[in-house]
Amino acid sequence: MESNKTDHNANLFVEELRDCAKMLVDKLQSSDYETASELITTLTQKRDNHIYQSVGRLTRGLHNAIVNFNVEGDLTSDPASIEKSEIKDASDRLNYVISLTEQAADKTMDKVEASAPIAMGLGQESRSLREEWHRLKRREMTPDEFRQLYYRMDDFLDQMGTGADQLNQNLQEIILEQGYQDLTGQVLKKVIGLISDVESELVNLVRIAGQVEEITGLIDDADNFIDANATPEKKVVGEGEGPQVNADKRDDVVSNQDDVDDLLSSLGF
Amino acid sequence: MKILIVDDFSTMRRIIKNLLRDLGFTNTQEADDGQTALPMLKSGDFDFLVTDWNMPGMTGIELLKQVRADEKLSSLPVLMVTAEAKRDQIIEAAQAGVNGYVVKPFTAQALKEKIEKIFERVG
Structure with missing residues (x-):
């Protein structure tokens, strides 16, 4: 919904710019400098308005994302406290x-x-x-x-x-x-739910930020913004990964002791 | 037979200690990472090292490499008992000179087999 609206506004803005530009060229060619000057002012105003609107949307999006991040602590205090979040x-x-x-x-x-x-x-x-x-x-x-x-x-x-x-x-x-299995399982499910929520809000935030940067001309492609953040996972040599949750879905991971034994025996063990 | 068990989780150390006791190995000591384990190994006359991989301070793979690089400890039998299950990691451990590799969660039987195999080979 929000995204469609944003796209619609952006398209409208581009159309207005095009119309204005065409008229500006016409006026300049017909040496009507006064109207041309007015058109330039209108163009600047439209651009400024568009930026204001976009910044407004970003602010609102940011606010919503922060609220949905469930960090409802006292962020006005210094340092910000998230004790209750x-x-x-x-x-x-x-x-x-x-x-x-x-x-x-x-x-x-x-x-x-x-x-x-x-x-x-x-x-x-x-x-x-x-x-x-x-x-x-x-x-x-x-x-x-x-x-x-x-x-x-x-x-x-x-x-x-x-x-x-x-x-x-x-x-x-x-x-x-x-019985701890039951209890911890429930707690873990809740945390997993929270993480998924935060993840989708984060994606939302990155999308909003990308759109505004595109509009204001800071960066020309919103996708680049997201890609730039999707740097490949850095891995410190020798550092462990912990238990494999999806060992059976990964090729680079063994799923049981038999696999370990097979691998080691293939190395001459 | 004096054995050092290295794992950052006390529960896992206790489980391994209990399993070793069942196998007749009662002389065990514990350390919670490589940094604590290494000086213990250097000063104590340990016959066998059981270590986890993923630990704060010094990891098990680093501990293994340090053991192999130490003149006095280089031939100490080392069994890795870890949740690290990537092929690359198992190969890395093998290349670093590990004597056995058990993935968690493991059975008492698996641990017993690996330990017996190591002692058979070491003689």
Whole structure:
């Protein structure tokens, strides 16, 4: 809508210029210098008006873009504060994802580390009792030893009960802890939404700026403006990229360990 | 067997430490980037290095190159455990003299295989 209107205005301006220019040539050829002089004034006025309108549109576009950027902080203060903006909020959300995932991993591992000795203790005691049990079956046991085994068996059954309960509880808590996936997923989706919004507003802003620069003659082609900003991604040698989100859609990226092994073996590894 | 685990995420260090313990390697130490790791390697008698690639300070690939350039450390077995999955990067690591390359997310089995393979070869 805004774009069509802008184009329409620009076309109108160019048409007016052409008409004026034609009339100016006519008047000059017929030596009507007074009208010609007036036409030149009109031309300048039209050009100035057009620039004013364009600057007005840019200002409005800039304002809208900034509002839509969700940077609603106090920009009049010095330095500008964006404490309450959605961008700041997004950084906070992402930090939240880091801390939540870290907590979940830590808690899960705590539970596993707490469970391992229980399982190991029960296993050891049951193996030792089995040996004693076999001795009993082979009738190699004195009545005194049997009395000891009797009490050990009682203790073991108790331990088994509480141990199994504890293990069950730990396993349940580990499962529950995986709820971070849901929580972080939601937060990440919100941040992704914000980024897409900001991206489209940024494109809008670049387009508006390009149009005005074209009109005011600072640059002759709006596309150049955009292209000039689309410099290829700079990559510092040795710097990592982090996890590949779309590994299966890229040719220069391996998608699993098998691919890594294939590549390395092709290099003689 | 003394092992140094280098990763900027403590969670990942802990996971690797746990997996190594399961494999019977209990003598491990940790560092959070190449800059902290290098002096530890130079002063300690480590037998094996497990490192991430993407870390602030000094990256894993830089650490690998420094290790290979150091007279005392040049033959230290190095396993890279990283989310970096570009072919160019794997080739770069291979050319820099890495002994194994595991991409994250990985399985306990994958880590075990690579470690066993490295020790088989190093002997």
